[in-house]
Amino acid sequence: MNVLLLGSGGREHALAYAVSKSYKLAKLFIAPGNAGMISLGEIVLLDIGNHEEIIRFCRNKEIDLVVIGPEAPLVEGLVDDLSKAEIRAFGPTKGAAQLEGSKGFTKDICREYDIPTAAYGRFNKEDEAKNYIKQQGCPIVVKADGLAAGKGVIIAMNEEEALNAVEKCFQGGFGQAGQEVVIEEFLEGEEASFFALSDGKNILPLASAQDHKRVGEGDKGPNTGGMGAYSPAPIMDEKTTNEVIEKIIKPTIKAMNDKGHPYQGVLFAGLMITKDGPKLIEHNCRFGDPECQVLMMRLKSDLLDLLNACVNGTLDEVSASWSEKPALTVVMASKGYPSSYQKNTPIDLENVENDKTVEIFHAGTTIVDGKLVATGGRVLNVTAEGDNVRQAQEKAYEVISKIKWENGFYRKDIGWRAL
Numbered sequence: 016m017n018v019l020l021l022g023s024g025g026r027e028h029a030l031a032y033a034v035s036k037s038y039k040l041a042k043l044f045i046a047p048g049n050a051g052m053i054s055l056g057e058i059v060l061l062d063i064g065n066h067e068e069i070i071r072f073c074r075n076k077e078i079d080l081v082v083i084g085p086e087a088p089l090v091e092g093l094v095d096d097l098s099k100a101e102i103r104a105f106g107p108t109k110g111a112a113q114l115e116g117s118k119g120f121t122k123d124i125c126r127e128y129d130i131p132t133a134a135y136g137r138f139n140k141e142d143e144a145k146n147y148i149k150q151q152g153c154p155i156v157v158k159a160d161g162l163a164a165g166k167g168v169i170i171a172m173n174e175e176e177a178l179n180a181v182e183k184c185f186q187g188g189f190g191q192a193g194q195e196v197v198i199e200e201f202l203e204g205e206e207a208s209f210f211a212l213s214d215g216k217n218i219l220p221l222a223s224a225q226d227h228k229r230v231g232e233g234d235k236g237p238n239t240g241g242m243g244a245y246s247p248a249p250i251m252d253e254k255t256t257n258e259v260i261e262k263i264i265k266p267t268i269k270a271m272n273d274k275g276h277p278y279q280g281v282l283f284a285g286l287m288i289t290k291d292g293p294k295l296i297e298h299n300c301r302f303g304d305p306e307c308q309v310l311m312m313r314l315k316s317d318l319l320d321l322l323n324a325c326v327n328g329t330l331d332e333v334s335a336s337w338s339e340k341p342a343l344t345v346v347m348a349s350k351g352y353p354s355s356y357q358k359n360t361p362i363d364l365e366n367v368e369n370d371k372t373v374e375i376f377h378a379g380t381t382i383v384d385g386k387l388v389a390t391g392g393r394v395l396n397v398t399a400e401g402d403n404v405r406q407a408q409e410k411a412y413e414v415i416s417k418i419k420w421e422n423g424f425y426r427k428d429i430g431w432r433a434l
Contacts, residue, residue, distance in 0.1 A: 016319065017077055019044045020056070021063045021093075022084025025346075025378040025396040026304035029311040030084060030318070031055040032374065037319035044076060050387055051377025063088055066096040073102045080105060082322060086162060086301050089280075090116035105322045107300045110276030114267070114298040118197045119160050121298050128266040132295040133200040133287075141185040144196050148177045154201040158297075159184050161192030166238055166353060170201065204289035205432065206296070207248040208306050209256070211264050211284075212321060215277035217330040218268055219321070220260055222313065222337055223251035224306040225432060230353060232428045239353045240393055243429030245343040245404055246309040250288050250432075259284060259293050267298065279325055305344045308376050308398045312342035343407035343430050344376070344398035345415060347423045352392035360422035362387045362394070367417050373399045373410055389422065404433040 016039050020031055028051050035043055035055045043056030046063060062068055064087075073081060081097055083089055083106040092109035106112075113120045125132040133156070138144035148155055148171075157180035159167030167189045171177035177198075184193030206228075210221040224246035230236040251259075263284055271278040283299035283306075302310065311318070315336040324333045349356035364387065367375065376398055379391015397414050401407030408430045415425060 016040055016079040017042045017044070018080050018082060018319070019046065019069075019073060019076070019078045020082045020084065021046055021061075021069070021088060023047050023049050023378075024084065024304050025376045025393065026302050026307040027084040028052050028376040028378070028396075029308040030082060030302065032376070033311040033314060033318040034082065037317050039317070039319045039323075044078070049377045050380040050382050051375065064091070066093055069093070070097065070100045070102065073097070073100070079103065080319075080322065080326065082106075084301065086112070086115050086299065089300050090162060103326050105280060105326055107278050107280040108276060110274075111271050111278045111280070112300045113276070114271070114278075114282070115300040116162060117160055118158050118297060119195060122197060124267065124270045125295060128270045130263055130266050130295055131292065133202050135197055135199045137195065137197055139195045141181060144181045144185075144198060145178055147198055148174060148181065151198070151200075153177055156199040156201055157181055157184065158197045158199065159189040159193040160195035160197055161189075163189040163192040164240060166240070167192055168238055202287040202289055202294055202296070204287045205250050207251050207286045207288055208303055209251065209259050209264070209284045209286060210302065210306070210310065211260070211282050212325050212330060213268050213278045213280065213282055214325045214328045214330040215272070215279045216328065218260075218264060219330045219333065219335060220256070220264070221281075221335055222246055222310055223248040223256065224303065224309055225250070226303065226306055227426060227429055232426055237353055239348075241303070241305045241346065242348070242426045243343070243345045244303070244305045244309050245341055245407065245430050245433055246306065246313055247341060248433075255288060255293055259286060263293065263295050305346055305396050308344040308396045309342040312374065312398050312400050313338045313340070338400065340400050340402060341404050341407055341433075342398060342400045343404060343411055344396045345411045345425050345429045346393050347395040347397065347415065347418065347420065347425045348393050349379070349389050349391070350422050350424050356392055357422055358390050359383060359388045360420070362389055362423070363419035366419070367414055370410075372401070373397070373414055375414070389420070394423065404430050408434070
């Protein structure tokens, strides 16, 4: 099979790592990719926002499957356009991707299908949103309705923070994503992520993970795209996992079918495990980043088999097997992230030794004049497998100690909840 993988982040590097091991793979093309993916496939310069350009490339290279990593092309309807051109693609249609594209849409699905979630209100007027906050009290959660690269959620511990968050949304702080606002009840508990594949009718549960969203140790500071993760999440025991499948995943897939948008792809449920059981925080229509990195380290099955089954509607004919060993990833980011940061700072990986239980998944990297440089906020994902979480953690930090990057920083407590 000739496969085109779209994206340039750590998630896409992890997907390329898994796809490249498939016995079915003939040629892997990656667009636009990053410096770490060069050894896994052919890097091609495609504008992943230009659907016609992608279709032309697929026809020229006889692409058998397009794997779409990030959420924006899914929400913009790339799968629909590829389908019209009779090109097979892994990922939900524009209608189905509303689950991530609009938080309000998902909350309304939860209300209609009795999916456990936080109480909420939807607002497109600033004064109404502020009045709702004053009525409800704090702490409270303010969310930009649309895509905001993982940064459009503000957990406000007092009224001033909440009102400022509403102002930021309506005054363009998150672009078009903030033109509608969802305000939610603050849920207490422990966060976890759960992933499942769906072919529109069948579901295949995958695995759990736990992300570290805040930029600082002890989960302090502003939200980021994710500073590290581990899998599996210890809090997702068999009872909780079954509850998530029956009360959240299955009703969501049914809802999308009922609404004429059968869901094909990976469904990523962001959860809060409360004293009353698991509740849905949000749905995402792609693999998580950095959760994908730990999932792909643990996956023993052929990823292409699973993705093909999703697209073909034959998910009931395959199964996923996993390493029982946990995996943990630590994100190395540019100093200043998630705010402004310096670009094109040099990175030296020469002292890092080869170890099949450790992978460095690149995100914001490129090669300039033969040298590896950082171009993004989140730059490297040092990912290790171990007999237990502590061993995986120790391995990851041991590798980080050998990376020379003066402009890099990382959290030193990834995995603290599991430990």
